Amino acid sequence: MSTQDPAVETIRRALHHNREEPEGRARNAGAERLVAEAEATGDTPLLVDALFNLAGAYAYSSEKDKFFVPFARLLRMWDERPGEFDGANTHQLHWIFKWVASGMLDQPEVPLASIEKWQREMEHRYRLAGHSERAVRQGEFRIARHLGDTARAETAHAAWLAADRDAMADCHACELHGQGSWQVDRGRDEEALRTWEPVLAGQYTCAHEPHNVLASSLLPLVRLGRLDEARAHHLRGYRLVRPMESMRGAVSCHVEFCALTGNEARALEILAEHPAYFTDTGDPDTLMDHLAVSGLLMRRLVALGHGDRSVPGPAGTDWTARALLAHAEREAAAVSARFDARNGNDAVSRRLRERLAAGPLVERLPLGVRARQRLTAPAAPAQPAPAAAAVPADSGDVGALLAEARALSEAQHPDAGAAWAAAGRAAEHTGTALGDLDRAEIADHAGIAAFTDPGTAVPLFGTAAGLFDAAGKPGEAAACRVRAGYAAALAERTGEALAALDAAIDALRELHGAGRATARQLTGAWLARLDVTPPGAGDEAELLRIIAFAEEHRDEERMAGRLADAITLHARHTAARGDVEASAGLFARAARLHHEAATPWYAAEPEALLADLSLQRDDHTTAEESARAALEHGAAALGPVHRAHLHTVLAAALAARGADAEAADHALEGAHWADEGEMSEELGAWARLVLGGALLREGRAAESATVLETALPDLVRAHHDGRVVQARWWLGEALRDLDEPRAAAEQFLLAAEIAQHWEEQQDHAVLANLAADSLERAGLAGEAAQAYGRAGELWRAMERPVPLVRTLRARAWLSLHDGQGGLAEGRAAMAEAAAVAEEALAAATAAGDGAAAAHLRAELAGTHRQTGELIVRSCPGEPGEEDTDGSARAAYEEGLACAERAITVFGPGPARSAAQLMAAWLEADLGRHAAAAKRARAVIAQYAGQDESGAEDESGGEDGDAGVAAQRLAEARSVLEYIGERPAGPEKAEAGEA
Structure with a gap:
């Protein structure tokens, strides 16, 4: 049957679409149907194509074991009728031959003798076809490595690398992955990472790399202490493999990494996203991998006390961690036993046991993404060493412990409480009788x-008050009652x-008058009373009275700290009534007083409040300095939530001044400590928002997208619209950078829906533009046109001519999607853009705004040039003998006229060079070679003072950039070569205007 048969062509198109579908059973089913349809046509080449498509679909799916059937059929057809295979299919047959032995290796039911036989068959056929031994030796290496035959593997590995690369060699990226993985097996982590560097840097990539390399590099990086890189590889790598059915082995590496770095909750979420991985049996090797890391994770959960926790597992059963541990270990051992029986050794089961028994590599490695459920109690913050020399609590020296506790109390050190508790335990343990004051x-x-x-504290204070009274310390007793x-x-x-x-204040007032209580105690009582009283009109007056009293008794011992407390409370009240300037000054003074009193740990509170206030008023320098100081001084007392807040404030301040690398570090800490705190999802979402933005600006789009996606649910639930819009905006940019334009457009549009209700419409317009750009990249021309129209209306309403002109031009270019039928619409949009630019240029010129006029002149000239390009590109042909009706020549002439208008608007200078070159090419295509050469040489003359390295010329303008200038020179010389003239160097260029 002719290949022009409509049925054949329909099947060929369907094969193309099937190859583009996501991996999985649905694609496999489609590929199977297409084989049957191709066979029904009687077209053998079509059937060959369909069988190759089916073999590839099986190979990259959970049904990998089915690959051998279509391959065997193809091989039989080749042996019987090789003439039915064209050059591409002949190449493809030999290419997938590499998958046979390695694929059989993953199927324990295939005898080892058969695998070796197929490996020899591959070697024979490659030799007959004239191919290098490189792929053959790589296959032998895989067999030896699987069998645990180190000597044979090393020999094959060396032979693999020594053989010439040819058309049958795996791509560079896949080869490097295999080579690095072997180095990891041999304990050479650093060497493996050096081998993988070209893949990680993007020099070599393919459909499955760097996906596998990112996964394989995780544990080596952790073992080498390169934790930041390990985190980045996880965030970037899991995103790549998550939707790919064939990447179960790589996903297992991510689960294993999380299980061994204190991220068990994250590992559970990954398991929950892939329930079929527990039951897909088409690739026993990666099934064993998945079961192994699941068992490893469950063992970690049991060790952490979560054995009865509900966990995701095979469908149909409610699993606890303890039950899934037993199941995973049992099933993994069963698979490994099948491999061992086939291989005649225990290499596979030995590797399995080692993997299951692995212990944590680090206590914690914050990832920046939030697990929806926590597994552990909040980690206690690190405690600084006490100011005085510590006495071991079990020393039994009660007197020394009491002396240490009293010294810490005199110094007002936060460790005083722990020291008194230690003394009390020691006294109880040794039976030492303590006096009333010590008790x-x-x-x-x-x-x-x-x-x-x-409920616990109040009785303790009552006991302490009675003991202070008994010890003759009525002031201390009254302070306890406060x-x-x-x-x-x-x-x-x-x-x-x-x-x-x-009652306590009355007692303290009387005691102070009698000299039996301190002003510090009375001031503290007044502050406590004011702090627990509902806010009233007289609060500030009362605070000022308390502050004046404290100032009057400033010379009293330890009074400076109480004065600082009063000023801090005054600062809070001042901030609450909106006087942020005065409040900031008060917080700063309170912090200074604590430092003057040699109690810097108490300065942490006003420093933290000052940091927060300064960030709100965009004083990023003070916010940064104060947050750093609070983190340093409050290390002994900060809980997880306060620590999270300060790290996030510091991160936001750093990000505001462009220090994104450090900002990301602190935002990561903020997210971690927020997760450790109770009811702090809102704070964690803010930290992740700051982290996502910093990562994006650092060029780490995949990490940014992963972080922002996990932050968005909490941001939407608990944060104001501004942060939600910012998160979706940044996420859209990250997705755009990852070449996911449809998903990017969705985020931009969602953000625009919120921003459309704001009084200021700038963000709404920008988001509409960004959505339109992404929709166009996604091939959704109709939706893009609507979004550009929406953006244009907004720019027009805001009287912003430059973005309006650019939006109109973008809409014009969309007309190309409609062919000649849309050209009229495109011309109209370009004409409107030119009219807007001309009107704005006239207004700017009249107003004497030279900068705005120059900008608008460039937009107008660019619009003329792009109008010409649009007309020429819409033309179905070129001027010449085939242009029978002269339509192509007319279009080129009109395009040339547009280029001339652009040159005129630009005037003399380097910025006109793009229009000059366009005119030169059009002249050349119209057969006017002399005119084309003159224009090209004029462009070369513009850069006569610029050397070949691309240094900037002195004229500036849009062509002042070295890269643009070099590009213009190269293109001008290409014009001369095109028309058959020898390009002159800059020193011989013919000066003159086109």
């Missing part, structure tokens, strides 16, 4: 430690709290 201190500090649990009242207020026992505070 009072121990109870008081125990109450302070239990502040968040008022703390009891404050703790009651935290429990919302307001009436009880206010009564206790009022």
Whole structure:
């Protein structure tokens, strides 16, 4: 049957579309149907194509075991009727021959003798076809490596590398992956990473690389301490392999990486995304990989105390971690036993046992993505060494422990509470009788430690107060009663709290008058009373009175800290009423007072508040300095949430001044500590937003997209629209950079839907433009035209001529999708763009705005040039003998006229060179070679003062960029070569205007 038969052509088109479909059973089913349809046509070459398509579909799917059937049929057809195979199919047959032995290796039911036989068959056929031994030796290496035959593998590996690369060699990227993986097997992690570098850098890629290399590099990077790279490879690599059915082995590497770096929750999420991986049996080798890492992960969960936790596993059963551990180990061992029986050794099961028994490589490696469920309790922040020399709590030296605790209390050090607790435990352990004062201190500090649990704290403060009274310290006793009242207020026992505070304040006022209580104690009581009272009109006056009292007694010991507390509270009230300038000054003064009192750890609070306030008022320098100081000074006391907030504030301040690399580091820490804190999803989402933006600006689009995708649900749920729009905007840019234009357009459009309701429409217009650009790249011309129209209306309403002109030009170019039928619409859009530019240029000239006029002149000239290009590109042919009706010549003449208008608008100068070159090419195509040469030489003359390295010329303009200038020179010389003239160098260029 003729290949022109409509049925044949329909099947060929269907084969093309089938190859473009995602890997999986649906593509396989389509490929099977197409084989049957091709066979029904009787067209043997078509059947060959369909069988190759089916073999490839099986090979890259979970049904890998079915590959051998279409291959065997193809091989039989080749042996019987090689003339039915054209050159491409002959190449393809030998190419997929490489998959036979290696594919059989992954099927334990295929005898080893058969595998070796097919390997020899491949060697024989390659020799007959004149191919190099490179692919043959690579296949032998794979067999030896699988069998654990190190000596044979090393020999084959050396022979593989020594053989010449030819048309049958795997692509560079796949070869390097295999070579590096062998180096990892041999314990040479650094050498493996050097081998993989060209793939990781993008020098060599293919449909499955760098996907595999990114996965294989994870554990080597962690073992070498290159944690930032490991994190990046996970975020970038898992994104690539997640939708690919054939990448189960690579996905297993990502699960394993997470399980061994403290990211068990992330590993569970990956398992949950691939339920079929537990049951797809077409590739037993990667099934064993998946079962192994699942078992490894479950073993980690059991060790962490989560054995009864519900986990994702094979469908049809509700799995706990403990149950899935037993299942995964049992099933993986069964698969490995089948390999061992086939291979005659325990190499496979030995590797499996080693993988299952692996221990964590690092305690934690923050990834920047949030697992939806936490597994562990918040990690305690690192504690600084106490100011005084620590005495071991189990030393039994109660006196030394008490002395240390008292010294820390005198220094107001945050470790004082722990020291008093240690002394109390030691006294109880040794039976040492303590005096009332020591017991009072121990109870008081125990109450302070239990502040968040008022039911425990209030009785402890009551006990401490009684002991202080008994010890003759009525001022300290009253201060304890103040703390009891404050703790009651935290429990919302307001009436009880206010009564206790009022009674304690009355007692302290009387004691202070009698010289038996300090001004510091009375000031603290007043501040506590004010802090728990509902805000009132007289708050500020009361604060000023307290501050004045504290200033009056400033010379009293430890009074500076209490004065700083009062000023901090005043700063909070000042900020609440909107006076951020005054509030910032008060926070700064409070921090200075704590430093003057040699208690920098207490400065952390006002420093943190100042950092937050400064970020809100765009004082990024102060925000950065204050956040750094708070993190440094508050290390002993900051909980996860406060730590997360400060790291995120610091990251945002750094990002605002362009320090994106450091900003990403702090945002990553912010996200980690937010995840460690309770009810901090909102804070974690903000940290991830900052992280995603920093990664994007660093050129790390895949990492950025992964982070922002995990942040968006929390941002949408808990954040204001501005942050949601920013996240979708950045995500759209990341997806665009990853060449996912349809997904990028979706994010831009979602952001635009929010921004359309804002009073300021700049963001709305930009997002509409970005969406249109992405829709056009995705081949959705109709949707792109609508988005450009929406953007144009917005730019017009905002009286922004430059972006309006560019939007109109973009709409004009979309007319090419409609062929000649859309040219009229394209011409109209270009004409409108020119009219807008002309009107704006006239207005700018009249206003004497030279900069705006120059910009608009360039837009007008560019519009004329692009109008000519549009007309020429819309022309179905070129001037010449085939142009029987002269339509092509007319189009080229009209395009030349447009180029002339562009040259005129630009005037003398380098910026006109693009239009000059366009005119030169059109002159050449119209047969006017002398005119074309003159124009080309004029362009060369414009750069006569520029050397061949591309240094900038002195005239500036849009061609001042060295790369553009070099490109213009090369194109001008190409024109001369095209018309058969020898291009002159810049020093011989003929000066003159076109």
